[in-house]
Amino acid sequence: MDRETRTFAERHYRDLGGRVPGCDGPAPRSVTFIQEPDAFSYADFVKGFLLPNLPCVFSSAFTEGWGSRRRWVTSAGKPDFEYLLQKYGDAVVPVANCGVREYNSNPKEHMPFRDYISYWKEYIQGGCSSPRGCLYLKDWHLCRDSLVDDLEDIFTLPVYFSSDWLNEFWDVLNVDDYRFVYAGPRGTWSPFHADIFRSFSWSVNICGRKKWLFCPPGQEEALRDCHGNLPYDVTSAELLDTRLYPRIQHSSLPLEVIQEAGEMVFVPSGWHHQVYNLDDTISINHNWVNGCNLANMWHFLQQELQAVQQEIREWKDSMPDWHHHCQVIMKSCTGINFEEFYHFLKVIAEKRLLILRQGLKGDTGDKPGLGLNLQQAAFDVGRLADVLASVIAHIDFQRVDTSAFSPQPEELLQQLEDTMAAAEAL
Numbered sequence: 001m002d003r004e005t006r007t008f009a010e011r012h013y014r015d016l017g018g019r020v021p022g023c024d025g026p027a028p029r030s031v032t033f034i035q036e037p038d039a040f041s042y043a044d045f046v047k048g049f050l051l052p053n054l055p056c057v058f059s060s061a062f063t064e065g066w067g068s069r070r071r072w073v074t075s076a077g078k079p080d081f082e083y084l085l086q087k088y089g090d091a092v093v094p095v096a097n098c099g100v101r102e103y104n105s106n107p108k109e110h111m112p113f114r115d116y117i118s119y120w121k122e123y124i125q126g127g128c129s130s131p132r133g134c135l136y137l138k139d140w141h142l143c144r145d146s147l148v149d150d151l152e153d154i155f156t157l158p159v160y161f162s163s164d165w166l167n168e169f170w171d172v173l174n175v176d177d178y179r180f181v182y183a184g185p186r187g188t189w190s191p192f193h194a195d196i197f198r199s200f201s202w203s204v205n206i207c208g209r210k211k212w213l214f215c216p217p218g219q220e221e222a223l224r225d226c227h228g229n230l231p232y233d234v235t236s237a238e239l240l241d242t243r244l245y246p247r248i249q250h251s252s253l254p255l256e257v258i259q260e261a262g263e264m265v266f267v268p269s270g271w272h273h274q275v276y277n278l279d280d281t282i283s284i285n286h287n288w289v290n291g292c293n294l295a296n297m298w299h300f301l302q303q304e305l306q307a308v309q310q311e312i313r314e315w316k317d318s319m320p321d322w323h324h325h326c327q328v329i330m331k332s333c334t335g336i337n338f339e340e341f342y343h344f345l346k347v348i349a350e351k352r353l354l355i356l357r358q359g360l361k362g363d364t365g366d367k368p369g370l371g372l373n374l375q376q377a378a379f380d381v382g383r384l385a386d387v388l389a390s391v392i393a394h395i396d397f398q399r400v401d402t403s404a405f406s407p408q409p410e411e412l413l414q415q416l417e418d419t420m421a422a423a424e425a426l
């Protein structure tokens, strides 16, 4: 990030005045296609898409050099089953059954990758049908499963997506990540959803094509049924029934994008989407959070806690540790609670503070592994300070036992604010 982009981004958040970034102004009627890597800088992405929270599609030129595009794909543009089998056949992969609905997703089972490939071949031979149903390999943590000797052989993280605190945090803990492989035949699909923690995502087709249906943040409200639930399938004829979907007349049609092989889709924060594989398709995608959608994540976590509190409100007076239980339930339903969110902020904040303190001392030598410049770190510190101040002021965070936290939240906020003030000069 350069100084000018940092100033631009800081002004953007000042002008928002604490409102959660959405997609201000009228919803776009089409999704921008970016053709030329050389003519599109990180600053262009920040100003044009990340800050305004708008989707875009990058041409296949952006992923031209990726090893997976060469090695995983046959010359006919199909998945190279033999190569994939030999390389990853023993991996145990999660597989969803697209034909079975469980609430708003599909039940998952685990199977060896070689069995999934056998199924896939049968499905193709059966003319895109199988007695085993329509199975979709989803959310496979290929990198975490340590089957990968050299990640660079598979993909190169595009600079646009390099500020990725979610994976940075998990890499520190060394237990999880949000880097996935999806693979499935024509007809496999992902039901209508917004991404975990209101993260951004990016998704590249290694081979095959996808159809995406996008709905800008807030517009999903008109798609709720009479019980307040969001649809599983936005294309379902059921949605035409105005008794079932009373606000459907206020909804607009979703934005449609066809993503070709090699192309890269940026999914902004809080945009609901539904995705179809139009051919035999393999994709790599990441979920990511950074200073630009941190407030969206925090807003989402507050809503999640509220939903838990609502669910178990009848025990509020009779259960001594009711607030603590809400946090425990939140952790199991959402995957994170307020205490862990503080830990996440702390890990990222301390890394940024270290970089900035070194930078302010004039010690700007290479920091191995950090890969961050001072302007990016200064921007990050500003966003962290804003969100941490809101966390500290939250009544339910004040109920969390923070006595063992080190540093104490107020102390960390003070450090962020002091460093921010000093970083003005950078």
Ligand SMILES: O=C(O)CCC(=O)C(=O)O
Binding pocket: 182, 189, 190, 195, 201, 202, 203, 210, 267, 273, 275, 276, 283, 285
């Ligand atoms: O490709 C898919 O089926 C779903 C991808 C998705 O939802 C995402 O990248 O956020």
Ligand SMILES: [Fe+2]
Binding pocket: 193, 194, 195, 201, 273
């Ligand atoms: Fe998604």
